[in-house]
Amino acid sequence: MSESAIVTEPGESPDGATRHRRRVLWGFALLLLVALGVAAFSGSVGLSPRLLLGELPSSLDGYVWWQLRLPRLLAAVLIGAILAASGTAMQGLFRNPLADPTLLGIASGAGLAVSVWIVLLGGAGNAWGLYGQFVAGFLGALGITVLVFALGRRAQGGGTLTALLLTGLVLNTLASAAGGLLAFIANDEQLRQLSLWGMGTLAHSLWPGVIAALLVIPPTLVLLLRSAHGLDLLQLGEFTAFGAGLDTTRLRRGVIVATALGVGLSVALAGIIGFLGLLVPHTLRLWLGPGHRLLMPASMLGGALLLVITDTLARTLASPAEIPVGLLTSLVGGTYFLWLLLRRQIH
């Protein structure tokens, strides 16, 4: 967009900015509803839209809808929203467009814990396997975040974002290496389960997990929405932001707690859904500008939208088989990113 040409630019007056904001968010909400509508009726078992008219579903249709599709759609919305919102928050916090929700090691912490469960505790194949995997993943994600925080405070330059980032980097590497070691000693079945987990899928969205997500994720979304103004101020640099009334420590704590809980739960439920937390905020920032008061809610809706769409594709493209949705998001995201990079090079 050229910088001078547009006369009635959105954001010109406070009023215009509010109207623009409302229009964008309603637009996203509408798109999300449409996507959910389409997603609800497509899949290996096609459900008929007449369900909506109160027609009594056959027992199979009813089962598919209540036990499989509805929880899965809810999971897609919640996980998409929290991944994109945490990505936005992390990029804002570290003032770096390449930060993503797993920057501080959440994914590898969860991965290590899941490996421990599957390989050392015999979690593959037994009746508790899937639930154990949820719990292990969540604990791993929280555990590594706590560790990053505790060690980051003692590291050189303690308490600064750089110290945190470096500690995260180191623990990330250590956890990945330990996970790799477990994969090395795993048997074939365990290895397959591990690698499937790593690809990311919403196929295991069963009610207990989804209910946990319903309890945990919405509060973290609220926390992130409330940190939008603080993230804006932080863009001025820490000293200036402090002068403008920002409590950096509190902001940082809020963002990281929300990310650890929300993304930790997502990773536990669905494995690693790549690129979404990087792609959505990055793209929306190019389009809507860097102000977090619009970017944050837009990322939530945009992330939910993208995951609902890609998960529907994952369910239907190779039906009745399923493509892990994490592969799709990484594939689509990676290609798009490459295109973005090359296009900007040319201009």
Add this chain to the structure above:
Amino acid sequence: MLRLNGAGLTSTPALMPISDHIVAGDLLAIVGPNGAGKSTLLAMLAGLRQAELGSVELDGFPLGDWLPNELAARRAIVAQQEVPSFAWKVRDLVALGGEPSPRRLADTLEAMQLTSLAARDVTHLSGGEAQRVMIARALCQLAACSEDSERPRSGGMLLLDEPTSALDIGHQQRLMRLLLDCAHQDGLAIVCVLHDLNLAARYADRVWLLQGGERVAHGRAEEVLTAETITRVFGAELTTLRFPDGRGQALLLDR
């Protein structure tokens, strides 16, 4: 009013205790050689680094007792050159932290000669332009909290760390004149770390000279910035020349 009661820092970078006060309506310049502790002192005056010896009090209360947003209503900071990594528009960035009225925003942009850049992406600005944007933002922040929201709050404080480092001389003059107006007319206390001793000599009401974490001289500019003192502290040899209007003296490096 900001009062320092033997305020100092013991952890590195350390600062020897200072007892003094900074009053509204004054432009105070903090000068000194590289590594003298100018920015450290500014951080202590801002409350970012809590005084480890003595105390710093704003309007009678220690800085640490103020809530961050109450403090933000009374003092703003322009740190050294920090350009945001995201593509903010100039006008949106200037409005951050102050939410100024459209008129106040327009006036401030005008005063900092940013009107034509208002819709520009801040990541594409030159160093000097970016500096002016950050100064405009700080002025808007202080104005937002005054009763008459079109002017900065009287008794408010503006802390600037080398605000002229990237400015050409035309913009240096405009900025220093604007800061003087803010001090003398709007009644702000301006504390400005300056690298350029001539700017300090010409515009500052008072000067603090720092060396090795210690305040070694303070007072009116012509009392502090003498050839003798500067040679002692900076190791530079120079000649002073009285300005024709009688207001202070220029410092010229000897060849």
